[in-house]
Amino acid sequence: MAKSTILNTVERKSILLLGDLIIIGFSLKNFVYRAIDYVDKETLTNKMGIFFIGLFTYFMIAYVLDLYNLEKVPKSLTFSVFRVFSIAFLFTLFLFITTTIIFDFAYWRIHLFVFMAFCPIQLVLWRMLFNYIFKFVPTTKKVLYLYDQTTLDSLETNVALINGIDKETYHSVIATQLNDELTSLDNFDDHLKLKNIDTWIINTRNYNHFSGQMERKMVNSILTGKEIITYTSFYESVYEALPIQSHNDSIYEILQLKNKKLRYLQSIASFNFNLILTLFVGLFFFMVVPFVYILNLFLNKGPLFYTQLRVGKHGKEYKVFKFRSMVVDAEASGAKMATKNDARITKFGKILRKFRIDELPQILSVIRGDMLFIGPRPERKVFVDKLNEVTPFYNVRHLVKPGITGWAQVKYKYGENLEDSIRKLEYDLYYIKNKSVVLDLRIIFKTATTILFSRGV
Structure with a gap:
């Protein structure tokens, strides 16, 4: 797979969500149309309601219990499998009890068993397949981190945050370079070519010292599918916070907080x-x-x-x-x-x-x-x-x-x-x-x- 097609966190979550949606959708279809015994017109109307309530309930439970938090470093594969199975079984049990109490349905036991047992198993197998696929698909972006004197003291911390501290960022700093050296472009091409850089993360107070040649190189990198972002943009996207201890962009972000149209x-x-x-x-x-x-x-x-x-x-x-x-x-x-x-x-x-x-x-x-x-x-x-x-x-x-x-x-x-x-x-x-x-x-x-x-x- 080409480096430019490395999937970001949102894309990975979307694929996982789509797989879950297909499995839950078919499981609910079997539950409402096969496991529930009644077939009168009123029951058919209720079945449609149960189907959509079931979809909403599952994804609400999954979100509340952090099932789609891919950034969180898992304790172990066994723990992850048990967690997925437990959440899915909790969902099927909740739906069965709720529909029984509210609608007083009768059930075909074999189809009810299939729903309550196989829905969790299918979700576990899909999650294991998802993890297996991403062992072979490139998932980590190789980063060139560019910084200046204003962030020199926090270099080690910033690099650690890009690589991920108790969190999967799917970024890895391969090379760093001080911006004061960029005007000469010494060994800069080595970073881009030899180390197959996917992303530039720039943390500098002043962008005016970039030479015309450097600006053209940045534009060419964007056109070839590379990603070029500021450190603040990276931090805000990944950590969902503003990096106030990295002062280069923070003050400009804060000045915009009240300059928004009334929504x-x-x-x-x-x-x-x-x-x-x-x-x-x-x-x-x-x-x-x-x-x-x-x-x-x-x-x-x-x-x-x-x-x-x-x-x-x-x-x-x-x-x-x-x-x-x-x-x-x-x-x-x-x-x-x-x-x-x-x-x-x-x-x-x-x-x-x-x-x-x-x-x-x-x-x-x-x-x-x-x-x-x-x-x-x-x-x-x-x-x-x-x-x-x-x-x-x-x-x-x-x-x-x-x-x-x-x-x-x-x-x-x-x-x-x-x-x-x-x-x-x-x-x-x-x-x-x-x-x-x-x-x-x-x-x-x-x-x-x-x-x-x-x-x-």
Whole structure:
């Protein structure tokens, strides 16, 4: 296969998704038209509904449980196979139980067994075939990384990020070169010809020093199917965040955050998301309060709630509410970020935090208009001031209202220190820049993943 036809992550996911769609489609067809016994006109109408509900349900479960996260490095082949089989069987079991309860169908047992057993097996075999094919198909792009003096100090880190840190990027840096040397083109052709470079990743503050000859070489490379992108574009595409610690392009990306046309459909969708989720979570919050109150009397003696001032939109402080999960006077010695195995967290508080129940009272701040359901996590002023000293970009996240959940919360672990907060800032800025209906939906589904797997502190 020619180097220019190396498939990127989206194309690989599309092939995998197409195979799953065919298998699930045929399995559902056999389920609704063979396994279900009834044949009257009303049942036929219900069957069509079940077919499409089944498709939606499978892909929702698969997405929430990270089945299409090809970037995640698998623990082992056995674990991957077991995971695919478990998710597929969970889907078939869920569909069988749901249709039985709602429609009270009778079933042909042999066809029901075929659906529940062979659907997971077929998906496992397809996933194994998919992995086997990509052992022989070129999957990794060979990268020439061009940098200048402004990113010289972070060269090792940037190269590691391109190659992938705990993540499959499908890129491998074969050669690097300092841009100050490019005007002479010494040994540059060796990089392109001898090492079969597929992609140039450029990380430079100034593009004006490229010679005319170099610019022509770049154009010729594009015309021959090579990929030429900036480091920021690569980072944003692969890590779905903005690389604020690589300052070459970051400031220009940030200056564009508010220079976008008003998207009315996005505004309407955002309003509806927040309204529906606020009603749903608000109802759940008021149902949970009595149980938390009673358990708090025995397992977590002290006030039920605690309040803090957090920094919101345009840097204005507001009051946030949470179920108390720490000992009383936990910050008697001063403000301190929560950490893993924090001694200040009570035993009952650990349960509240594990399932994010402690976050529910924040719905009161949403009702008051200080927060949205989706947005950057609100932080305290003492930490905001410290972070503003470390990075000039931190206050940019206050362009929008903070949220109960957000892109940074579902993409990165619970922040334990200032370094983690800066890393999460990259995701917050990505969200502000790329906010859309699809991204909001991804956050909602990924929030379910975060709660199910109890990620974070």
